[in-house]
Amino acid sequence: MPNALLETRTAVRPFAGIIGAEVDCGIVQQLDDATFAELHRACLDHLVVLIRGQSLSIPDLLAFGRRFGELSPAAPVHKGQKPREYPELAVISNVVENGVAIGGLGDGEAVWHSDSCFNDIPPSFSILHSLEIPPAGGDTGFSNMYAALETLPPELLRAVRGKTIKHDLRYTSGGQLRPGYTGQEDIRTTPGPRHPVIRRHPDTGCDALYLGRRPYAVITEVSAGESEALLDALWAHAAGPTLSWHHQWRVGDILIWDNRCVMHRRDAFDPASRRIMHRTQCMGTLPIEGDGETAARHPRSH
Numbered sequence: 001m002p003n004a005l006l007e008t009r010t011a012v013r014p015f016a017g018i019i020g021a022e023v024d025c026g027i028v029q030q031l032d033d034a035t036f037a038e039l040h041r042a043c044l045d046h047l048v049v050l051i052r053g054q055s056l057s058i059p060d061l062l063a064f065g066r067r068f069g070e071l072s073p074a075a076p077v078h079k080g081q082k083p084r085e086y087p088e089l090a091v092i093s094n095v096v097e098n099g100v101a102i103g104g105l106g107d108g109e110a111v112w113h114s115d116s117c118f119n120d121i122p123p124s125f126s127i128l129h130s131l132e133i134p135p136a137g138g139d140t141g142f143s144n145m146y147a148a149l150e151t152l153p154p155e156l157l158r159a160v161r162g163k164t165i166k167h168d169l170r171y172t173s174g175g176q177l178r179p180g181y182t183g184q185e186d187i188r189t190t191p192g193p194r195h196p197v198i199r200r201h202p203d204t205g206c207d208a209l210y211l212g213r214r215p216y217a218v219i220t221e222v223s224a225g226e227s228e229a230l231l232d233a234l235w236a237h238a239a240g241p242t243l244s245w246h247h248q249w250r251v252g253d254i255l256i257w258d259n260r261c262v263m264h265r266r267d268a269f270d271p272a273s274r275r276i277m278h279r280t281q282c283m284g285t286l287p288i289e290g291d292g293e294t295a296a297r298h299p300r301s302h
């Protein structure tokens, strides 16, 4: 029913399936607190939120990100990179100017992952804004990890309850070895945190599967062989098509996703075309363990 409040509040349109919603909230630089609270609620309720038709400068994007929480510094793109004017901005791009890549992740496929799982305190929300997109390819997919846990076969749930994954800091999300490592080190002793495989979301109170990324990971409580078998089974389940939604970008889109309960991936695209995105991330909290049994079920997990 129309009323005066609708002019300043959001319209939330959930996507078919089990993840994602488009939110109309007006110009994000101008959100009042009540409207922002609705947008934030939509992010918790739908895991990934799309806002179309925005045009944010870098300071605008960082200011918008700060409304979700303190921002984390972005990882350097190049070895020896000079300090940047905006340390909390990551440029995601394949564009090379004067022989130097302006951003990270290039034009290849980015396999399923949760952002910066190799940090002790991984980010909560990631916010990605599209400035230039290729004519084809470069879609980004998102997968619901509440639902992945909810639909896990009982024997697999029993096998992972109480287990942790060691997330290996040696490798970047793009698969590059960080300086100072050879790749031959024993993953069980390399730097990087151990996070619970079943993670309780601090805001929703619901449990989700928290896998991070398939390479550079090991379940520490079992043998190397058992860890591989368990991770293979978990990933075959969690990366299945029924849990995910893929986004075809338009210039001006903003996607906000919650790394505590979502994994994402990106399709490759033609290296001759240009793709430029700006991303910022909010500081999360130390992952806490869930048991996949006693927590509330997330409404979009079934």
Ligand code: SIN
Residues within 6 Å of the ligand: 092, 105, 110, 115, 126, 138, 139, 140, 264, 265, 266, 277, 279
């Ligand atoms: C990312 O993995 O954070 C970037 C995703 C994308 O480039 O679409």
